[in-house]
Amino acid sequence: MAKKPQTTGTSLVIVESPAKARTIGRFLGRGFTVEASIGHIRDLPEGAKEVPAEWKKQPWAYLGVNVDADFEPIYIVPKEKAAQVRKLRSLLKSASDLYLATDEDREGEAISWHLCEVLQPKVPIHRLVFHEITAEAIQEALRQPRQIDENLVRAQETxxxxxxxxxxxxxxxxxxxxxxxxxxxxxxxxxxxxxxxxxxxxxxFRSAAYWDLAAELTTGSGGRFEAQLISVASRRIPSSRDFDATTGELKDPSLLLLDQPQAEQLAARLLRAVPRVVEIEDKPYTTRPYPPFTTSTLQQEANRKFGFTARHTMQLAQSLYENGHITYMRTDSTNLAAAAVQAARDLVAAQYGNEYLSPQPRVYQTKVKNAQEAHEAIRPAGHPFDLPEALRGQLSYDQFRLYDLIWKRTIASQMSDARAHRITITVEADDAVFQVTGKTIEFAGYLRAYVEGADDPEANLAEREIVLPPVQPGESLQWERLEPKGHTTQPPNRYxxxxxxxxxxxxx
Structure with a gap:
């Protein structure tokens, strides 16, 4: 139970929602009464009919904003909130002090400010701010209350x-x-x-048609791979990006644009030539894990992986937050608290082994304009983090999938880099050049836990690999298949x- 500061009566704690009130109530013992405001208790009027009588005849009354006086807002308590306001006033009468524990963003700060404006408390007021609803976070907030941030209030009001x-x-x-x-x-x-x-x-957009050749080649040892025609007589074969989207014409006239008959003639000619390997390029590369989720990246990834709308994602995240499973879900920061970084690193070592742990704790810098770095990224709440399977029975199917997604992304953010090789084989046949690029993963690193856009990291690792058969420069190959392939440029995708x-x- 949270330790209550020394006071003579009951402390009233106000949050936004009943679910959040129930969760916080579990961590607060006797001496605390937790009640919900049920969102905003005061807002701009919905129309001129709700504007106070003194302003009704003003030409701007329908706006609820005095455009003639520095855009001063006119606030009212909506009828549907009147009963809740009366209840809060009644509870405040017997309270020794008031704790405003609304969310830490602009909206939450504004709700706290409006509560003070409407309730006019005569007792000490404390603003509680926490990123997660856990016993530890509530204790810390009680030890370090602050005042209402007027800058955040003005930002929301604007x-x-x-x-x-x-x-x-x-x-x-x-x-x-x-x-x-x-x-x-x-x-x-x-x-x-x-x-x-x-x-x-x-x-x-104006579409354009172009042709190239797709080849399937076999090696003397029975290996096979597919390769694409990239040039003929030192003239590069165009791809879709080489065409002007508004005219359908080639941007560079030196490229070799083939039509179907020309492609068929070229294929017939090349089938009489012997394809040979002329170059093998092996380039090692590494990829780093993605940063923990912000609101935007969580919405994007949940849409890609699960088809969730942004609204559905936020409803699920709100529920997970209010029930103490994740940190606050409205954030543009990729920062993690030191304790959260350590919790993630402990799980990496326990679940995957020390070789999958990054040598040093990873720190991510937010790239979003006007980001609030004081906030944390979205991550599992508490220390240590609950394993997804431990919560499966407590969560709905969609809640579980979203929590699992957040858990994996957070854990992966502290894992080691993935190491791989990009191998390019270049084949010549007469004056034509074909290429194929393969990928092999040397060490999966963070990809063991999280692959962006994939539900099953282990299965996706196999799909990410394109393994090519072993060949040597100068080695002769055989045509298994060589066929013309037509393409049509496509307009930009709809959002x-x-x-x-x-x-x-x-x-x-």
Whole structure:
């Protein structure tokens, strides 16, 4: 149980949701009453009818924002929140002090500020901030309470006002010009523009056709591999990126553009030649693990792996957070606390062995603009982290999959690099050059735990390898198959939810 500071009565702790209240209540003993505000208790009015009488006749009343006085917001307590406000006031009457334990982001800070504005407490006020709902985190927050961060409050207020001005002024224009019930917003309008611009690119796109040759070759020892034609008479065969998207023409006229009859004639000619290995290039390379999840990267990966929408991912993450299984899920930081890094490293050693542990703790720098580095990345809560299988019976199917994803990504972030080789075989036949590139994994490293976009890391490792048969420079090969292959350039893909999220993030 959490140790209560020395006071004479009961301390009232206010959080946003009943689920969060129940979880925190388990860690607080006698002397604490935990109650939920059930989200925001105060907001801008929904329309002129909810605006206080003194402002109703103002031309800006429908906005709920006084555009004539530095965009001052007009706040009201919605009818559906009145009963909860009365309950909180009643509890506060018998409290010796007030602890505001709302979320640590802008919205949470604003909820705490609005609670103070509405409840007008006469007792000491403490702001509790924690990244995870665990006994240890609650204890630490009680030892180091702070004041409400006015900068965060103003940041949330500004975003809310901009949302209102955008939505209430631009949306009616959409109703008149396009169709009813459309809405505009600070983020969604930018997203729509990106989607429209991509669609215009697709409409302006002009396709192009080109041909090359696909070969299947066999070695004297019975090995076989496929190779692609890359040049004829020192002229490179084009790929899709060599064509202008708006004209369908080659960007570089020196490339050799083949049509079907030319490709067929070339294949017939080359079948009379003996293909030989002229070069083998073996390049070792390493890849590093991905950083722990931010909100955006979690949404993107859950969409790629499971097909989850961003909304569904956040609903699952909210539930996992409120029940004490993961850290706070709205963050743009890839930073991990020192204790979390150690917990991850301990698990790597225990689950995979010391050879899979990175030599030094890994530290990740966030690349997102305006990131709040004081926050942590999304990771399993507590120390040590609960193993996914230990929670399977407590979680729904989708909750388990998301927790397992977060667990693996966090663990992998402290694992060793993967080492592999990229082997390129170059084959000549008469004046034509073919190439094939294979990959072999020397040491899986972090890939043992986590492969981006794959559900089963072990199975995906096999798929990532392209093993080529052993050959020697100068070795003669045989044609198993040599056939013309036609291609048509494709317009840029429409955005998926994951790719649109990534594009918005990259644009800041």
């Amino acid at each position: 975003r809310r006002i901009v949302d209102r001005l955008f939505g209430y002024d631009v949306s009616p224009l959409l109703w008149r010009k396009i169709r009813p019930r459309l809405s505009a917003g600070r983020v969604q309008s930018v997203a729509v523009r990106l989607i429209v611009e991509r669609e215009r690119q697709r409409m302006a 998926s939810e994951a790719s649109l999220t990534r594009a918005l993030e990259e644009m800041g």
